[in-house]
Amino acid sequence: MAKFNILIAGNNDPISSIGIDLLKAEPSFDVTVNMNLKAEDAMVEASREAHAIIVRSGAKVTAKVLDAAKNLKVVGRAGVGVDNIDIPYASKRGVVVMNTPGGNTVSTAEHAFGLMMSLSRKVPQAHASVIGGKWERKNFQGAELNKKTLAVLGMGRIGTEFAKRAQAFGMTVVAYDPYLSANRAEMLKVELRDNLDDAVKDADFITMHMPLTPETKHMLNETRLRLCKKGVRVINCARGGLVDDNALAKLLEEGHVGGAALDVYEVEPPPADYALLKAPNVVFTPHLGASTEEAQESVGIEIAEQVKENLLHGTVVNAVNMPNVDPKTLAEIGPFLRFGEILGRLISQIAPQRAEFLRVNYSGNLGKMDTTLVSRGVLKGYLERPIGADQVNLINAVGTAENLGLRFTESRVPEPTEFSDLIEVEVGSGENKAVISGSFFGGDPRIVKINGRRVEATPEGTLLLLENDDRPGMIGAYGTILGKHQVNIANMSLSRNVEGGTALTLLTLDSTPPQAVIQELEKIPGVKRVYCMELE
Numbered sequence: 001m002a003k004f005n006i007l008i009a010g011n012n013d014p015i016s017s018i019g020i021d022l023l024k025a026e027p028s029f030d031v032t033v034n035m036n037l038k039a040e041d042a043m044v045e046a047s048r049e050a051h052a053i054i055v056r057s058g059a060k061v062t063a064k065v066l067d068a069a070k071n072l073k074v075v076g077r078a079g080v081g082v083d084n085i086d087i088p089y090a091s092k093r094g095v096v097v098m099n100t101p102g103g104n105t106v107s108t109a110e111h112a113f114g115l116m117m118s119l120s121r122k123v124p125q126a127h128a129s130v131i132g133g134k135w136e137r138k139n140f141q142g143a144e145l146n147k148k149t150l151a152v153l154g155m156g157r158i159g160t161e162f163a164k165r166a167q168a169f170g171m172t173v174v175a176y177d178p179y180l181s182a183n184r185a186e187m188l189k190v191e192l193r194d195n196l197d198d199a200v201k202d203a204d205f206i207t208m209h210m211p212l213t214p215e216t217k218h219m220l221n222e223t224r225l226r227l228c229k230k231g232v233r234v235i236n237c238a239r240g241g242l243v244d245d246n247a248l249a250k251l252l253e254e255g256h257v258g259g260a261a262l263d264v265y266e267v268e269p270p271p272a273d274y275a276l277l278k279a280p281n282v283v284f285t286p287h288l289g290a291s292t293e294e295a296q297e298s299v300g301i302e303i304a305e306q307v308k309e310n311l312l313h314g315t316v317v318n319a320v321n322m323p324n325v326d327p328k329t330l331a332e333i334g335p336f337l338r339f340g341e342i343l344g345r346l347i348s349q350i351a352p353q354r355a356e357f358l359r360v361n362y363s364g365n366l367g368k369m370d371t372t373l374v375s376r377g378v379l380k381g382y383l384e385r386p387i388g389a390d391q392v393n394l395i396n397a398v399g400t401a402e403n404l405g406l407r408f409t410e411s412r413v414p415e416p417t418e419f420s421d422l423i424e425v426e427v428g429s430g431e432n433k434a435v436i437s438g439s440f441f442g443g444d445p446r447i448v449k450i451n452g453r454r455v456e457a458t459p460e461g462t463l464l465l466l467e468n469d470d471r472p473g474m475i476g477a478y479g480t481i482l483g484k485h486q487v488n489i490a491n492m493s494l495s496r497n498v499e500g501g502t503a504l505t506l507l508t509l510d511s512t513p514p515q516a517v518i519q520e521l522e523k524i525p526g527v528k529r530v531y532c533m534e535l536e
C-alpha cells in the first residue's frame, strides 16, 4: 500500500482537530502537525518528505518550499485566500492547490459586520475607557447605520452576506464588482456601479471583500480616499494591501477618513511602529474573520476530505489551478482522458519539429462535453517526450506549452462528422502539420485517421506507420523484414489517396522493432517515411 506523508503546517494557527483526526484515521497516511513554521527555512525542512501540505494563512508555501518538497502532489488551504501559496510555481511544479470556498463565509461576513458596528459606536475605545475607571459618555457618541450608504467592493460570497445584513439594518447598498452581472445585482437589491470612483464617492461606509491581486492592490489609495466623502469609514476584513495602510493612517490623522476597522494588514502582524496603530478612530482585530468554531470545523473537515480524496483517488475539488474533477466525472471522462494522452503521445512522434500550435477539435457527442481535462491530457501526452514524463502533468501542461511557445487551443462542435464522437489533434506550424483523429467504437478507442487518411487501429502496443508508393509487393517487403527480426504484426490497416498514388500502412506490432530494422524498412524502394510510435 502506498504511504503518504501529510504535513499540517502553521504558525500557531492549527486546523480543526476533527480534520486532523480524519486524516490520521487513514492507515496509509502519516500525519505530522507542526505549528512553528513561520520561518521559510523551517517550512522547507518540514516539507521535504510531504506528499500533501495543509495550511491556513500562517505558513507560507513559497517556491523554495515547493522545490524542496519533491514528492508533493497537493497543497490544501483551510480557507479562501491562497495568497500565502505561490500558485504559479505550484502549477509549474504540477502541484494541485485547493481551498475551501464557502466554509468561512458567514463567520467572516459576521466579523466584518461586527467591526462596522464597533467602529460606528466606538465600542473598543468606550470599553477601554470604562476599564480605565472613566465614565465619558459624551466622548463616545457614534453614528447610526440606518439610512447610511454602504459601498460593498467585491460582491462575492462574503460581500453578499455582508450586504444582506446591511439591508436589514436599513442601509442603502451600492456594489462594485466588475464580474457581477446586472441580473444578480438586481436580485440582491444592490445598486451596481460600473466605476469604482462612482461606487465610493457618496459612501458613508466602505467594506472590501475581494482577493488581493495586482488589479486590486491599493484599490483604496490616497487619491481615491480623498475622493470619498469627509468622514467616510473603511472596513477591511479581506486582505491587507487592498487599502494603502500608510495613506489610510495619514487621512485618519487629517480627519478626512472618519474611522477604519481592520482585520487584515499589509504586514501581518503589524510591527509596533506601524503608522496605523497610532491613528485615531480605528478598530483592529488580528485576522480573525474566519476564527469561529463553526468556520474552522467546516474548513478543517472540508480540506481534510479534499486532500484525502485527491491522494487516494485523484479527485480534484475546489482546485484553484486546474479544473475540478469529482469521482463521477472522473469515471465518465477517464477513458477519454487516457485516449487523449495516447493521441498526444502518438502525434508527438510524427509531428513536425518546433511546432507552433497544438489544436484539439472535438465533434459529435464529445463536442457537447466539458473536455478541458481531455485536452490537457492530449497536451500532457504530447509534451512527455520533449519534457520528460515525470515533468509534465495535467496541472502544468498548459504553462509548459506556453513556455515552449506552443499555442494550445481547443474547439468543440456538437454536430457529428462521419463518426458520432471525434477527437482530432493537429500539431504543426503554418501549413506544415500532422493530424491524428480518434473515435470510440462501442466504447473502445480507435485511431481512425492519420493526416486525413482513413485508418483503423486499436491504440495499444507499438504502431508502425509507413508511407510508400502505392504499388504491388510493398506489404510483402515489410512483412519479410519484420518477420526476419521476429517482430509479429498484430493488425494492419491500409489506405491510399488514389490508385498508384501514395499509400499509408498502419501496422500494430507485438514488440518494438530496433532502430536497425526501421532503417532497413526505410531502404525498401518506394518507401517515403517510416514512423515507429510507442503508445505507453
Ligand SMILES: NC(=O)C1=CN([C@@H]2O[C@H](COP(=O)(O)OP(=O)(O)OC[C@H]3O[C@@H](n4cnc5c(N)ncnc54)[C@H](O)[C@@H]3O)[C@@H](O)[C@H]2O)C=CC1
Pocket (backbone or CB within 6 Å): 079, 080, 081, 082, 101, 102, 104, 105, 108, 153, 154, 155, 156, 157, 158, 159, 176, 177, 178, 179, 180, 209, 210, 211, 212, 215, 216, 237, 238, 239, 263, 264, 287, 288, 289, 290, 291
Ligand atoms: N479575514 C479573514 O479571515 C478572511 C478573509 N477572506 C478574504 O475575503 C475575500 C473574499 O472572499 P469570498 O467572498 O469568499 O470570495 P469570492 O470569490 O466569493 O468573492 C470575491 C469577489 O471579488 C470580486 N472581485 C475580483 N476582482 C475584483 C475587482 N478588481 N474589483 C471588485 N471586485 C472584484 C469577484 O468578482 C468576487 O465576486 C477573499 O479573497 C479572502 O482573501 C476570506 C475569508 C476569511
Ligand SMILES: O=C(O)CCC(=O)C(=O)O
Pocket (backbone or CB within 6 Å): 013, 056, 057, 078, 079, 080, 081, 082, 104, 287, 288, 289, 290, 291
Ligand atoms: O485561516 C484563517 O483564519 C484565515 C482565513 C482567511 O483569511 C481566508 O480564508 O482567506
